[in-house]
Amino acid sequence: MGAALRTEYRKVVTTRLWWVLLLVMVLYMAFLSAVMAWAVTQGAGAPAGGPGGPGGAGTGVDAVRSVYTIAVTFGYAFPLVVGTLAVTTEYRHRTITPTLLLEPRRDVVLAAKLAAGGVMGVLFGVVGTVAAAGAGALVLALLGEPTGLDEASTWGVLARSALALAVWAVVGVGLGTVLTNQVAAVVVILAFTQFLEPVLRLVLGLTSWGQDVSRYLPGAAGEAISGGSFYSDAAGVPLLPAWQGLLVLVGYALVLAALGRVTTLRRDVG
Template structure:
Protein backbone atom coordinates (compact mmCIF):
# COMPACT_ATOMS: atom_id res chain seq x y z
CA UNK A 1 0.00 0.00 0.00
CA UNK A 2 1.25 3.47 -0.87
CA UNK A 3 1.95 6.10 1.75
CA UNK A 4 -0.61 8.37 0.08
CA UNK A 5 -3.35 5.78 0.39
CA UNK A 6 -2.56 5.03 4.04
CA UNK A 7 -2.50 8.74 4.73
CA UNK A 8 -5.91 9.10 3.10
CA UNK A 9 -7.30 6.31 5.29
CA UNK A 10 -5.90 7.91 8.45
CA UNK A 11 -7.35 11.26 7.41
CA UNK A 12 -10.79 9.75 6.84
CA UNK A 13 -10.75 8.00 10.21
CA UNK A 14 -9.92 11.33 11.82
CA UNK A 15 -12.90 12.92 10.08
CA UNK A 16 -15.20 10.18 11.34
CA UNK A 17 -13.92 10.33 14.92
CA UNK A 18 -14.23 14.09 15.17
CA UNK A 19 -17.94 14.14 14.32
CA UNK A 20 -20.89 13.08 16.45
CA UNK A 21 -22.93 11.68 13.59
CA UNK A 22 -21.41 8.18 13.63
CA UNK A 23 -22.14 7.43 17.28
CA UNK A 24 -25.56 9.12 17.22
CA UNK A 25 -26.61 6.85 14.34
CA UNK A 26 -24.98 3.89 16.10
CA UNK A 27 -27.00 4.44 19.28
CA UNK A 28 -30.27 4.94 17.40
CA UNK A 29 -29.62 1.83 15.31
CA UNK A 30 -28.83 -0.31 18.36
CA UNK A 31 -32.03 0.79 20.11
CA UNK A 32 -34.16 0.29 17.00
CA UNK A 33 -32.72 -3.12 16.10
CA UNK A 34 -32.85 -4.32 19.70
CA UNK A 35 -36.47 -3.27 20.06
CA UNK A 36 -37.49 -5.01 16.83
CA UNK A 37 -35.55 -8.21 17.55
CA UNK A 38 -36.67 -8.36 21.18
CA UNK A 39 -40.28 -7.72 20.24
CA UNK A 40 -40.27 -10.41 17.55
CA UNK A 41 -38.56 -12.90 19.86
CA UNK A 42 -41.16 -12.24 22.53
CA UNK A 43 -44.10 -12.53 20.14
CA UNK A 44 -42.97 -15.59 18.19
CA UNK A 45 -41.36 -17.25 21.21
CA UNK A 46 -44.60 -16.90 23.13
CA UNK A 47 -46.63 -18.31 20.25
CA UNK A 48 -44.29 -21.28 19.98
CA UNK A 49 -45.98 -23.09 22.81
CA UNK A 50 -49.51 -22.31 21.72
CA UNK A 51 -52.15 -24.85 20.83
CA UNK A 52 -51.77 -24.15 17.14
CA UNK A 53 -48.05 -24.83 17.20
CA UNK A 54 -45.24 -22.43 16.34
CA UNK A 55 -45.71 -19.87 13.60
CA UNK A 56 -42.07 -20.43 12.62
CA UNK A 57 -40.19 -23.65 13.52
CA UNK A 58 -37.95 -23.26 16.57
CA UNK A 59 -34.90 -24.29 14.53
CA UNK A 60 -35.39 -21.34 12.17
CA UNK A 61 -36.57 -18.75 14.64
CA UNK A 62 -33.23 -17.60 16.17
CA UNK A 63 -31.60 -16.55 12.89
CA UNK A 64 -34.78 -14.79 11.80
CA UNK A 65 -34.78 -12.79 15.03
CA UNK A 66 -31.08 -12.01 14.74
CA UNK A 67 -31.52 -10.97 11.10
CA UNK A 68 -33.19 -7.74 12.23
CA UNK A 69 -29.61 -6.47 12.50
CA UNK A 70 -29.47 -6.33 8.70
CA UNK A 71 -33.08 -6.43 7.52
CA UNK A 72 -33.97 -3.19 9.35
CA UNK A 73 -30.55 -1.97 10.48
CA UNK A 74 -28.93 -1.69 7.04
CA UNK A 75 -30.39 1.78 6.47
CA UNK A 76 -28.01 3.25 9.08
CA UNK A 77 -24.64 2.35 7.50
CA UNK A 78 -25.85 3.28 4.01
CA UNK A 79 -27.12 6.59 5.35
CA UNK A 80 -23.88 7.26 7.21
CA UNK A 81 -21.81 6.40 4.14
CA UNK A 82 -23.81 8.84 2.03
CA UNK A 83 -23.65 11.61 4.64
CA UNK A 84 -19.90 11.14 5.11
CA UNK A 85 -19.44 12.09 1.45
CA UNK A 86 -22.18 14.67 0.90
CA UNK A 87 -21.13 16.63 3.99
CA UNK A 88 -17.76 17.16 2.32
CA UNK A 89 -19.49 18.79 -0.66
CA UNK A 90 -21.87 20.75 1.54
CA UNK A 91 -19.20 22.23 3.82
CA UNK A 92 -16.52 22.28 1.10
CA UNK A 93 -14.06 20.34 3.23
CA UNK A 94 -12.95 18.57 0.05
CA UNK A 95 -10.99 21.68 -0.93
CA UNK A 96 -8.30 21.36 1.79
CA UNK A 97 -8.37 17.58 1.37
CA UNK A 98 -7.56 17.81 -2.33
CA UNK A 99 -4.93 20.47 -1.66
CA UNK A 100 -3.23 18.10 0.79
CA UNK A 101 -3.66 15.09 -1.49
CA UNK A 102 -4.40 16.04 -5.13
CA UNK A 103 -4.78 12.38 -6.18
CA UNK A 104 -8.55 12.29 -6.02
CA UNK A 105 -8.80 8.58 -6.74
CA UNK A 106 -6.58 7.85 -3.74
CA UNK A 107 -8.73 10.12 -1.55
CA UNK A 108 -11.88 8.34 -2.66
CA UNK A 109 -10.27 4.93 -2.13
CA UNK A 110 -9.28 5.94 1.39
CA UNK A 111 -12.81 7.11 2.14
CA UNK A 112 -14.36 3.91 0.76
CA UNK A 113 -11.97 1.75 2.81
CA UNK A 114 -12.66 3.72 5.97
CA UNK A 115 -16.42 3.54 5.54
CA UNK A 116 -16.24 -0.20 4.86
CA UNK A 117 -14.62 -0.62 8.27
CA UNK A 118 -17.12 1.71 9.93
CA UNK A 119 -19.95 -0.22 8.25
CA UNK A 120 -18.57 -3.43 9.73
CA UNK A 121 -18.62 -1.73 13.15
CA UNK A 122 -22.29 -0.87 12.58
CA UNK A 123 -22.85 -4.55 11.81
CA UNK A 124 -21.16 -5.72 15.01
CA UNK A 125 -23.20 -3.31 17.15
CA UNK A 126 -26.44 -4.23 15.38
CA UNK A 127 -25.79 -7.93 15.97
CA UNK A 128 -24.98 -7.33 19.64
CA UNK A 129 -28.35 -5.59 19.96
CA UNK A 130 -30.38 -8.19 18.06
CA UNK A 131 -28.67 -11.26 19.52
CA UNK A 132 -28.39 -9.83 23.02
CA UNK A 133 -32.11 -9.22 23.43
CA UNK A 134 -33.32 -11.86 20.98
CA UNK A 135 -31.33 -14.76 22.42
CA UNK A 136 -32.27 -13.86 25.99
CA UNK A 137 -35.99 -13.83 25.24
CA UNK A 138 -35.87 -16.99 23.14
CA UNK A 139 -34.08 -18.81 25.96
CA UNK A 140 -36.70 -17.53 28.40
CA UNK A 141 -39.37 -19.26 26.29
CA UNK A 142 -37.38 -22.50 26.21
CA UNK A 143 -36.14 -22.09 22.63
CA UNK A 144 -32.49 -22.88 21.90
CA UNK A 145 -30.87 -19.60 20.72
CA UNK A 146 -28.32 -21.67 18.74
CA UNK A 147 -25.36 -19.56 19.84
CA UNK A 148 -23.11 -22.63 19.74
CA UNK A 149 -24.14 -23.57 16.20
CA UNK A 150 -21.45 -22.98 13.52
CA UNK A 151 -24.16 -21.79 11.12
CA UNK A 152 -25.05 -19.01 13.55
CA UNK A 153 -21.47 -17.77 13.50
CA UNK A 154 -21.35 -18.02 9.71
CA UNK A 155 -24.54 -15.96 9.68
CA UNK A 156 -22.88 -13.39 11.97
CA UNK A 157 -19.88 -13.10 9.65
CA UNK A 158 -22.07 -12.65 6.58
CA UNK A 159 -24.16 -10.05 8.40
CA UNK A 160 -21.10 -7.97 9.26
CA UNK A 161 -19.99 -8.20 5.63
CA UNK A 162 -23.42 -7.09 4.43
CA UNK A 163 -23.41 -4.03 6.68
CA UNK A 164 -19.91 -3.10 5.50
CA UNK A 165 -21.06 -3.33 1.88
CA UNK A 166 -24.12 -1.21 2.62
CA UNK A 167 -21.81 1.50 3.92
CA UNK A 168 -19.81 1.26 0.68
CA UNK A 169 -23.04 1.63 -1.29
CA UNK A 170 -23.73 4.76 0.75
CA UNK A 171 -20.33 6.15 -0.25
CA UNK A 172 -21.11 5.44 -3.90
CA UNK A 173 -24.48 7.16 -3.61
CA UNK A 174 -22.90 10.18 -1.91
CA UNK A 175 -20.32 10.53 -4.67
CA UNK A 176 -23.02 10.10 -7.33
CA UNK A 177 -25.51 12.49 -5.68
CA UNK A 178 -23.51 15.24 -3.91
CA UNK A 179 -26.62 16.99 -2.60
CA UNK A 180 -27.03 15.99 1.04
CA UNK A 181 -30.80 16.52 1.08
CA UNK A 182 -31.27 14.54 -2.12
CA UNK A 183 -29.09 11.67 -0.83
CA UNK A 184 -31.07 11.44 2.42
CA UNK A 185 -34.38 11.44 0.56
CA UNK A 186 -33.17 8.77 -1.85
CA UNK A 187 -31.89 6.51 0.93
CA UNK A 188 -35.01 6.76 3.08
CA UNK A 189 -37.51 6.64 0.22
CA UNK A 190 -35.87 3.67 -1.50
CA UNK A 191 -35.10 1.57 1.55
CA UNK A 192 -38.34 2.20 3.44
CA UNK A 193 -40.90 2.43 0.64
CA UNK A 194 -39.77 1.84 -2.94
CA UNK A 195 -37.89 -1.43 -2.65
CA UNK A 196 -40.31 -3.10 -0.20
CA UNK A 197 -43.17 -2.29 -2.57
CA UNK A 198 -41.19 -3.52 -5.58
CA UNK A 199 -40.34 -6.78 -3.82
CA UNK A 200 -43.96 -7.28 -2.82
CA UNK A 201 -45.23 -6.60 -6.34
CA UNK A 202 -42.56 -8.82 -7.87
CA UNK A 203 -43.57 -11.81 -5.74
CA UNK A 204 -46.76 -12.36 -7.76
CA UNK A 205 -45.07 -13.75 -10.90
CA UNK A 206 -42.05 -16.00 -11.40
CA UNK A 207 -40.25 -13.78 -13.91
CA UNK A 208 -40.56 -10.64 -11.80
CA UNK A 209 -39.44 -12.56 -8.71
CA UNK A 210 -36.30 -13.59 -10.60
CA UNK A 211 -35.59 -9.95 -11.46
CA UNK A 212 -36.30 -8.78 -7.89
CA UNK A 213 -33.50 -11.03 -6.60
CA UNK A 214 -31.07 -8.41 -7.84
CA UNK A 215 -32.57 -5.53 -5.89
CA UNK A 216 -30.06 -4.44 -3.23
CA UNK A 217 -32.21 -5.38 -0.24
CA UNK A 218 -33.00 -8.80 -1.70
CA UNK A 219 -29.33 -9.38 -2.48
CA UNK A 220 -28.44 -8.43 1.09
CA UNK A 221 -30.97 -10.93 2.45
CA UNK A 222 -29.44 -13.62 0.22
CA UNK A 223 -25.94 -12.78 1.47
CA UNK A 224 -27.01 -12.91 5.12
CA UNK A 225 -29.03 -16.09 4.64
CA UNK A 226 -32.02 -15.15 6.80
CA UNK A 227 -34.56 -12.35 6.72
CA UNK A 228 -37.81 -11.69 8.49
CA UNK A 229 -39.08 -10.20 5.22
CA UNK A 230 -38.67 -13.42 3.23
CA UNK A 231 -40.03 -15.49 6.13
CA UNK A 232 -43.22 -13.46 6.43
CA UNK A 233 -43.78 -12.90 2.71
CA UNK A 234 -43.06 -16.47 1.67
CA UNK A 235 -40.60 -15.24 -0.97
CA UNK A 236 -38.12 -17.67 -2.51
CA UNK A 237 -34.63 -18.09 -1.12
CA UNK A 238 -33.17 -15.98 -3.94
CA UNK A 239 -29.49 -15.92 -4.81
CA UNK A 240 -26.69 -17.88 -3.17
CA UNK A 241 -24.97 -15.97 -0.39
CA UNK A 242 -21.87 -15.22 -2.47
CA UNK A 243 -23.99 -14.07 -5.39
CA UNK A 244 -25.85 -11.68 -3.11
CA UNK A 245 -22.52 -10.31 -1.93
CA UNK A 246 -21.33 -9.77 -5.51
CA UNK A 247 -24.53 -7.89 -6.34
CA UNK A 248 -23.94 -5.50 -3.43
CA UNK A 249 -20.30 -5.05 -4.49
CA UNK A 250 -21.51 -4.24 -8.01
CA UNK A 251 -23.95 -1.60 -6.76
CA UNK A 252 -21.21 0.06 -4.69
CA UNK A 253 -18.61 -0.12 -7.46
CA UNK A 254 -20.87 1.17 -10.24
CA UNK A 255 -22.22 4.09 -8.21
CA UNK A 256 -18.72 5.03 -7.01
CA UNK A 257 -17.21 4.81 -10.50
CA UNK A 258 -19.92 6.94 -12.12
CA UNK A 259 -19.70 9.45 -9.28
CA UNK A 260 -15.90 9.59 -9.58
CA UNK A 261 -16.12 10.28 -13.31
CA UNK A 262 -18.67 13.06 -12.75
CA UNK A 263 -19.04 14.99 -9.50
CA UNK A 264 -15.81 13.86 -7.77
CA UNK A 265 -13.61 15.22 -10.58
CA UNK A 266 -15.25 18.62 -10.72
CA UNK A 267 -13.71 21.71 -9.19
CA UNK A 268 -14.73 22.22 -5.57
CA UNK A 269 -15.15 25.81 -4.47
Protein backbone atom coordinates in the same frame (compact mmCIF):
# COMPACT_ATOMS: atom_id res chain seq x y z
CA MET B 1 -2.98 5.97 0.60
CA GLY B 2 -2.21 5.20 4.23
CA ALA B 3 -2.28 8.90 5.11
CA ALA B 4 -5.50 9.42 3.15
CA LEU B 5 -7.08 6.52 5.05
CA ARG B 6 -6.09 7.94 8.40
CA THR B 7 -7.45 11.31 7.36
CA GLU B 8 -10.78 9.78 6.32
CA TYR B 9 -10.99 7.79 9.52
CA ARG B 10 -10.31 10.88 11.62
CA LYS B 11 -12.94 12.82 9.70
CA VAL B 12 -15.57 10.37 10.85
CA VAL B 13 -14.53 9.95 14.47
CA THR B 14 -14.01 13.66 15.17
CA THR B 15 -17.71 14.39 14.69
CA ARG B 16 -20.60 13.23 16.83
CA LEU B 17 -22.91 11.87 14.18
CA TRP B 18 -21.38 8.42 13.90
CA TRP B 19 -21.92 7.40 17.51
CA VAL B 20 -25.35 9.01 17.64
CA LEU B 21 -26.36 6.89 14.66
CA LEU B 22 -24.70 3.82 16.13
CA LEU B 23 -26.54 4.29 19.42
CA VAL B 24 -29.89 4.71 17.67
CA MET B 25 -29.16 1.62 15.61
CA VAL B 26 -28.34 -0.44 18.70
CA LEU B 27 -31.53 0.59 20.48
CA TYR B 28 -33.71 0.15 17.40
CA MET B 29 -32.26 -3.25 16.50
CA ALA B 30 -32.44 -4.54 20.06
CA PHE B 31 -36.07 -3.45 20.29
CA LEU B 32 -37.08 -4.95 16.93
CA SER B 33 -35.26 -8.17 17.63
CA ALA B 34 -36.81 -8.55 21.09
CA VAL B 35 -40.28 -8.02 19.64
CA MET B 36 -39.60 -10.44 16.78
CA ALA B 37 -38.21 -13.06 19.15
CA TRP B 38 -41.33 -12.88 21.21
CA ALA B 39 -43.55 -12.93 18.11
CA VAL B 40 -41.98 -16.04 16.55
CA THR B 41 -42.41 -17.98 19.77
CA GLN B 42 -46.09 -17.05 19.86
CA GLY B 43 -46.52 -18.48 16.39
CA ALA B 44 -47.88 -15.06 15.51
CA GLY B 45 -44.61 -14.17 13.95
CA ALA B 46 -45.72 -16.02 10.93
CA PRO B 47 -45.83 -13.52 8.22
CA ALA B 48 -44.50 -16.81 7.10
CA GLY B 49 -47.88 -18.31 6.94
CA GLY B 50 -47.05 -17.37 3.39
CA PRO B 51 -47.37 -19.78 0.56
CA GLY B 52 -44.92 -22.23 1.93
CA GLY B 53 -41.82 -20.87 0.30
CA PRO B 54 -38.60 -22.59 1.19
CA GLY B 55 -37.09 -21.15 4.30
CA GLY B 56 -40.48 -19.93 5.44
CA ALA B 57 -40.17 -18.76 9.01
CA GLY B 58 -41.94 -21.38 10.92
CA THR B 59 -40.22 -22.18 14.11
CA GLY B 60 -36.80 -23.43 14.99
CA VAL B 61 -33.47 -22.32 13.70
CA ASP B 62 -34.79 -20.52 10.61
CA ALA B 63 -37.09 -18.38 12.70
CA VAL B 64 -34.30 -17.65 15.11
CA ARG B 65 -32.09 -16.58 12.23
CA SER B 66 -34.60 -14.10 10.88
CA VAL B 67 -34.60 -12.60 14.38
CA TYR B 68 -30.83 -12.43 14.60
CA THR B 69 -30.41 -10.92 11.16
CA ILE B 70 -33.04 -8.26 11.72
CA ALA B 71 -30.26 -5.66 11.45
CA VAL B 72 -29.64 -6.65 7.84
CA THR B 73 -33.33 -6.51 7.05
CA PHE B 74 -34.38 -3.35 8.88
CA GLY B 75 -31.16 -1.73 10.06
CA TYR B 76 -29.06 -1.45 6.93
CA ALA B 77 -30.11 2.16 6.48
CA PHE B 78 -27.75 3.07 9.35
CA PRO B 79 -24.43 2.01 7.80
CA LEU B 80 -25.79 3.18 4.47
CA VAL B 81 -26.38 6.68 5.89
CA VAL B 82 -22.99 6.75 7.64
CA GLY B 83 -21.24 5.88 4.38
CA THR B 84 -23.22 8.45 2.43
CA LEU B 85 -22.58 11.22 4.93
CA ALA B 86 -18.83 10.63 4.67
CA VAL B 87 -19.13 12.19 1.23
CA THR B 88 -22.09 14.55 1.47
CA THR B 89 -20.82 16.39 4.55
CA GLU B 90 -17.71 17.27 2.55
CA TYR B 91 -19.88 19.07 0.05
CA ARG B 92 -22.28 20.47 2.62
CA HIS B 93 -19.52 22.08 4.67
CA ARG B 94 -17.26 22.63 1.67
CA THR B 95 -14.48 20.65 3.26
CA ILE B 96 -14.09 18.95 -0.11
CA THR B 97 -11.76 21.86 -0.91
CA PRO B 98 -9.16 21.10 1.79
CA THR B 99 -9.66 17.40 1.14
CA LEU B 100 -8.64 17.78 -2.50
CA LEU B 101 -5.89 20.25 -1.60
CA LEU B 102 -4.24 17.74 0.69
CA GLU B 103 -4.78 14.85 -1.72
CA PRO B 104 -5.25 16.06 -5.30
CA ARG B 105 -5.38 12.50 -6.66
CA ARG B 106 -9.11 12.05 -6.74
CA ASP B 107 -8.88 8.27 -7.22
CA VAL B 108 -6.97 8.06 -3.95
CA VAL B 109 -9.56 10.22 -2.18
CA LEU B 110 -12.37 7.98 -3.44
CA ALA B 111 -10.53 4.75 -2.59
CA ALA B 112 -9.74 6.03 0.91
CA LYS B 113 -13.36 6.99 1.45
CA LEU B 114 -14.60 3.59 0.30
CA ALA B 115 -12.10 1.83 2.54
CA ALA B 116 -12.86 4.02 5.55
CA GLY B 117 -16.55 3.45 4.85
CA GLY B 118 -15.89 -0.28 5.00
CA VAL B 119 -14.15 0.10 8.36
CA MET B 120 -17.08 2.07 9.79
CA GLY B 121 -19.35 -0.52 8.20
CA VAL B 122 -17.63 -3.34 10.08
CA LEU B 123 -18.17 -1.42 13.31
CA PHE B 124 -21.85 -0.83 12.54
CA GLY B 125 -22.21 -4.40 11.31
CA VAL B 126 -20.68 -6.01 14.38
CA VAL B 127 -22.38 -3.73 16.90
CA GLY B 128 -25.75 -3.82 15.10
CA THR B 129 -25.66 -7.59 14.78
CA VAL B 130 -24.61 -8.05 18.40
CA ALA B 131 -27.47 -5.77 19.49
CA ALA B 132 -30.02 -7.68 17.45
CA ALA B 133 -28.74 -11.15 18.33
CA GLY B 134 -28.17 -10.24 21.96
CA ALA B 135 -31.65 -8.85 22.56
CA GLY B 136 -33.23 -11.63 20.51
CA ALA B 137 -31.35 -14.40 22.29
CA LEU B 138 -32.12 -12.87 25.66
CA VAL B 139 -35.86 -12.86 24.98
CA LEU B 140 -35.75 -16.41 23.60
CA ALA B 141 -33.83 -17.62 26.63
CA LEU B 142 -36.25 -15.91 29.01
CA LEU B 143 -39.13 -17.61 27.23
CA GLY B 144 -37.36 -20.92 27.54
CA GLU B 145 -36.98 -21.31 23.79
CA PRO B 146 -33.81 -22.60 22.11
CA THR B 147 -31.52 -19.74 21.12
CA GLY B 148 -29.63 -21.62 18.47
CA LEU B 149 -26.42 -20.03 19.74
CA ASP B 150 -24.98 -23.47 20.38
CA GLU B 151 -24.96 -24.16 16.66
CA ALA B 152 -21.95 -23.15 14.62
CA SER B 153 -24.15 -22.31 11.65
CA THR B 154 -25.89 -19.61 13.68
CA TRP B 155 -22.56 -17.93 14.33
CA GLY B 156 -21.87 -18.10 10.62
CA VAL B 157 -25.14 -16.27 10.00
CA LEU B 158 -24.18 -13.62 12.54
CA ALA B 159 -20.78 -13.09 10.94
CA ARG B 160 -22.36 -12.78 7.51
CA SER B 161 -24.90 -10.34 8.93
CA ALA B 162 -22.06 -8.10 10.07
CA LEU B 163 -20.40 -8.47 6.69
CA ALA B 164 -23.59 -7.47 4.87
CA LEU B 165 -23.93 -4.35 6.99
CA ALA B 166 -20.28 -3.47 6.36
CA VAL B 167 -20.81 -3.66 2.61
CA TRP B 168 -23.85 -1.41 3.00
CA ALA B 169 -21.62 1.36 4.36
CA VAL B 170 -19.45 1.06 1.24
CA VAL B 171 -22.59 1.26 -0.90
CA GLY B 172 -23.36 4.45 1.04
CA VAL B 173 -20.01 6.01 0.09
CA GLY B 174 -20.75 5.21 -3.55
CA LEU B 175 -24.21 6.72 -3.27
CA GLY B 176 -22.79 9.86 -1.65
CA THR B 177 -20.45 10.47 -4.54
CA VAL B 178 -23.38 10.30 -6.95
CA LEU B 179 -25.79 12.30 -4.80
CA THR B 180 -23.76 14.93 -3.00
CA ASN B 181 -26.73 16.90 -1.72
CA GLN B 182 -27.03 15.66 1.84
CA VAL B 183 -30.75 16.23 2.27
CA ALA B 184 -31.56 14.65 -1.09
CA ALA B 185 -29.32 11.67 -0.31
CA VAL B 186 -30.94 11.00 3.07
CA VAL B 187 -34.43 11.37 1.60
CA VAL B 188 -33.57 8.94 -1.19
CA ILE B 189 -32.13 6.44 1.30
CA LEU B 190 -35.17 6.58 3.55
CA ALA B 191 -37.64 6.43 0.68
CA PHE B 192 -35.84 3.53 -0.96
CA THR B 193 -35.03 1.43 2.08
CA GLN B 194 -38.20 2.01 4.07
CA PHE B 195 -40.75 2.08 1.29
CA LEU B 196 -39.71 1.51 -2.30
CA GLU B 197 -37.71 -1.68 -1.98
CA PRO B 198 -40.06 -3.43 0.48
CA VAL B 199 -43.05 -2.66 -1.76
CA LEU B 200 -41.15 -3.63 -4.89
CA ARG B 201 -40.15 -6.95 -3.39
CA LEU B 202 -43.68 -7.78 -2.34
CA VAL B 203 -45.14 -6.78 -5.68
CA LEU B 204 -42.41 -8.45 -7.75
CA GLY B 205 -42.79 -11.54 -5.57
CA LEU B 206 -46.22 -12.12 -7.09
CA THR B 207 -44.81 -13.27 -10.42
CA SER B 208 -42.02 -15.68 -11.16
CA TRP B 209 -40.10 -13.29 -13.41
CA GLY B 210 -40.58 -10.62 -10.78
CA GLN B 211 -39.06 -12.91 -8.20
CA ASP B 212 -35.99 -13.27 -10.35
CA VAL B 213 -35.66 -9.50 -10.57
CA SER B 214 -36.36 -8.83 -6.92
CA ARG B 215 -33.53 -11.08 -5.80
CA TYR B 216 -31.12 -8.60 -7.35
CA LEU B 217 -32.47 -5.59 -5.50
CA PRO B 218 -29.83 -4.28 -3.09
CA GLY B 219 -31.80 -5.05 0.07
CA ALA B 220 -32.42 -8.61 -1.07
CA ALA B 221 -28.76 -9.01 -1.97
CA GLY B 222 -27.81 -7.80 1.51
CA GLU B 223 -30.15 -10.29 3.11
CA ALA B 224 -28.80 -13.03 0.90
CA ILE B 225 -25.34 -12.42 2.40
CA SER B 226 -26.63 -13.11 5.90
CA GLY B 227 -29.10 -15.82 4.96
CA GLY B 228 -32.14 -15.12 7.10
CA SER B 229 -34.71 -12.72 5.80
CA PHE B 230 -37.98 -11.31 6.96
CA TYR B 231 -39.13 -10.04 3.57
CA SER B 232 -38.16 -13.08 1.54
CA ASP B 233 -39.95 -15.25 4.07
CA ALA B 234 -42.96 -12.98 3.91
CA ALA B 235 -43.09 -13.01 0.15
CA GLY B 236 -41.95 -16.58 -0.12
CA VAL B 237 -39.18 -15.57 -2.47
CA PRO B 238 -35.91 -17.44 -2.18
CA LEU B 239 -32.78 -15.35 -1.92
CA LEU B 240 -29.58 -15.66 -3.90
CA PRO B 241 -26.82 -17.79 -2.41
CA ALA B 242 -24.72 -15.80 0.05
CA TRP B 243 -21.70 -15.39 -2.20
CA GLN B 244 -23.84 -14.15 -5.09
CA GLY B 245 -25.60 -11.71 -2.76
CA LEU B 246 -22.18 -10.41 -1.74
CA LEU B 247 -21.14 -9.96 -5.36
CA VAL B 248 -24.37 -8.14 -6.20
CA LEU B 249 -24.16 -5.74 -3.25
CA VAL B 250 -20.46 -5.06 -3.79
CA GLY B 251 -21.41 -4.51 -7.44
CA TYR B 252 -23.89 -1.81 -6.42
CA ALA B 253 -21.15 -0.12 -4.37
CA LEU B 254 -18.62 -0.22 -7.21
CA VAL B 255 -21.07 0.93 -9.89
CA LEU B 256 -22.19 3.86 -7.76
CA ALA B 257 -18.58 4.77 -6.91
CA ALA B 258 -17.56 4.58 -10.57
CA LEU B 259 -20.52 6.76 -11.50
CA GLY B 260 -19.50 9.26 -8.82
CA ARG B 261 -15.91 9.20 -10.07
CA VAL B 262 -16.87 10.21 -13.60
CA THR B 263 -19.45 12.80 -12.49
CA THR B 264 -18.95 14.47 -9.10
CA LEU B 265 -15.24 13.81 -8.79
CA ARG B 266 -14.47 14.95 -12.31
CA ARG B 267 -16.08 18.31 -11.81
CA ASP B 268 -14.40 21.57 -10.95
CA VAL B 269 -14.54 22.36 -7.26
CA GLY B 270 -15.45 25.99 -6.94
